[in-house]
Amino acid sequence: SKEKKALYIIFGATGDLASRKLYPALYRLYSKGYLKDHFAVIGTARREWSDEHYQNVVKKAIDDIKESDKDAEDFSSHFRYQSHNVKDSEHYHTLKELADSLDSEYAIEGNRLFYLSMSPTFFGTITTHLRDQELVTQNGFNRVIIEKPFGTDLESSKELNDEINASFDEDQLYRIDHYLGKEMVQTILALRFSNRIIQDSWTSENLSSIQITLAENLGVEERGEYYDKSGALRDMVQNHVLQIVSLLTMDEPESFSTENVRKEKLALLESLKQPNVKDEFVRGQYQASEDGDCKAYRDEEKVDPDSLTETFVAGKVVIDSDKWRNVPIYIRTGKRMKEKTSRIDVLWKKTDQQLFDESDSLLTIHISPKEGLELQLNDKEIGPGMHLRPVTLSSMRSEETIRKSPEAYEKLLLDVLNGDETHFAHWGEVAASWKYVDHIRQAWNEDLESIPFYPAHSMGPKESDELLAKDGQKWLYNP
Numbered sequence: 288s289k290e291k292k293a294l295y296i297i298f299g300a301t302g303d304l305a306s307r308k309l310y311p312a313l314y315r316l317y318s319k320g321y322l323k324d325h326f327a328v329i330g331t332a333r334r335e336w337s338d339e340h341y342q343n344v345v346k347k348a349i350d351d352i353k354e355s356d357k358d359a360e361d362f363s364s365h366f367r368y369q370s371h372n373v374k375d376s377e378h379y380h381t382l383k384e385l386a387d388s389l390d391s392e393y394a395i396e397g398n399r400l401f402y403l404s405m406s407p408t409f410f411g412t413i414t415t416h417l418r419d420q421e422l423v424t425q426n427g428f429n430r431v432i433i434e435k436p437f438g439t440d441l442e443s444s445k446e447l448n449d450e451i452n453a454s455f456d457e458d459q460l461y462r463i464d465h466y467l468g469k470e471m472v473q474t475i476l477a478l479r480f481s482n483r484i485i486q487d488s489w490t491s492e493n494l495s496s497i498q499i500t501l502a503e504n505l506g507v508e509e510r511g512e513y514y515d516k517s518g519a520l521r522d523m524v525q526n527h528v529l530q531i532v533s534l535l536t537m538d539e540p541e542s543f544s545t546e547n548v549r550k551e552k553l554a555l556l557e558s559l560k561q562p563n564v565k566d567e568f569v570r571g572q573y574q575a576s577e578d579g580d581c582k583a584y585r586d587e588e589k590v591d592p593d594s595l596t597e598t599f600v601a602g603k604v605v606i607d608s609d610k611w612r613n614v615p616i617y618i619r620t621g622k623r624m625k626e627k628t629s630r631i632d633v634l635w636k637k638t639d640q641q642l643f644d645e646s647d648s649l650l651t652i653h654i655s656p657k658e659g660l661e662l663q664l665n666d667k668e669i670g671p672g673m674h675l676r677p678v679t680l681s682s683m684r685s686e687e688t689i690r691k692s693p694e695a696y697e698k699l700l701l702d703v704l705n706g707d708e709t710h711f712a713h714w715g716e717v718a719a720s721w722k723y724v725d726h727i728r729q730a731w732n733e734d735l736e737s738i739p740f741y742p743a744h745s746m747g748p749k750e751s752d753e754l755l756a757k758d759g760q761k762w763l764y765n766p
């Protein structure tokens with residue numbers, strides 16, 4: 288049977304992420320039979336909640352997707368709540384007793400998954416206590432799932448990693464980068480290495496540029512306090528953007544084993560050229576929208592009214608290898624942009640022929656909310672003469688297909704259950720990414736008098752367009 292035995296202990300069970308992502312993902316695994324009779328969840332957080340209240344919160348979180356009331360009832364009956372202060376050793380004893388009793392009640396045989404859905408400042412404290420207060424079992428697997436952000440720079444992430452490693456080995460750690468769970472991000476390697484037409488032309492002789500856009504429509508919402516200290520570079524570039532860069536440019540792995548994929552991703556991330564920040568990176572911060580519908584970043588709740596934090600980053604990533612040195616990878620991410628879109632555009636060079644005035648050959652990988660592939664090529668205009676018209680071969684997934692396909696958290700949580708670490712960020716990758724990002728951050732910190740602004744609901748400051756114009760390029764996605 289595909290059923291896996293598992294006891295989850297979720298730290299931060301009253302939080303936004305738990306309700307929005309984790310409970311729905313666990314429910315989907317339950318409805319598909321991966322979780323069944325031998326499964327229980329202990330939710331912990333500071334608040335005093337009863338089991339009944341907690342189960343109601345869980346039911347509410349799956350209200351839109353439940354198959355029936357009875358099904359939701361059965362699912363939520365596996366949940367217990369334990370109020371808990373992560374800094375208090377005594378509380379871990381209580382937690383251990385509850386965990387042991389649920390382990391025998393549901394015959395789970397020692398498999399434990401510790402989900403740290405809390406501020407990273409607590410990760411070290413929690414993992415140390417889990418080991419010292421013996422919540423770690425001897426008879427089953429023990430896996431720790433960690434949310435972002437993993438540190439705020441290389442040094443702090445190293446400290447955090449050492450602290451966690453004192454209690455858990457690297458192969459017990461699952462650092463979530465939810466982009467790695469997205470269908471269209473996982474498609475990248477399939478597309479690159481299963482199609483000769485793509486594989487053979489995915490080289491610096493043929494490619495003109497690769498462009499990655501991760502654009503959000505929303506502002507900082509309730510996360511002002513965190514975001515104002517973080518900014519877009521740390522919040523998005525260090526993890527999601529650089530992970531996507533590595534998938535787009537890594538060498539072909541020997542196999543899809545975790546080890547082989549990691550090896551190639553790591554080699555790629557370690558070969559990123561330190562950018563000349565002044566010329567190659569641009570930051571920006573959103574101002575109020577022109578129609579006055581949204582306020583400026585500085586007027587958001589819990590944001591410093593003089594803040595110089597960037598809500599937008601654009602940059603030119605260069606890979607220091609013969610294979611890639613001549614292909615610029617333009618990246619861009621920001622809040623309060625014109626549209627919510629994650630996509631990759633790959634542009635080929637023009638042919639050497641003199642016969643035609645051709646349009647660009649262009650591949651677009653739509654990551655979200657649209658999912659699918661579009662390939663733009665030149666076709667001949669119908670009728671006399673040899674005139675061209677650009678056509679787009681398109682394979683877009685329908686809304687229904689998207690709705691039915693597993694969501695990133697569901698896929699990643701299933702991977703954790705199966706002990707498959709391929710789609711998680713390995714420590715080496717995290718460290719290489721921080722090193723790259725720290726260099727940019729330091730250059731910006733030395734020049735902290737001002738920041739370019741952009742109106743909310745635009746595609747960023749003009750400096751972002753100028754960055755590409757210098758190279759004779761332009762953003763291919765320009766809504």
Ligand code: NAD
Binds near residue numbers: 301303435
């Ligand atoms: P949240 O602020 O909504 O929830 C935090 C949780 O931690 C709450 O349950 C709170 O009770 C608990 N907590 C705080 N201090 C505690 C203490 N001393 N003892 C016990 N419990 C304590 O946060 P969230 O949005 O759910 O995010 C959780 C984690 O996931 C964070 O690391 C965040 O960076 C990350 N994350 C969140 C999102 C998101 O969309 N919300 C996305 C990506 C990553």
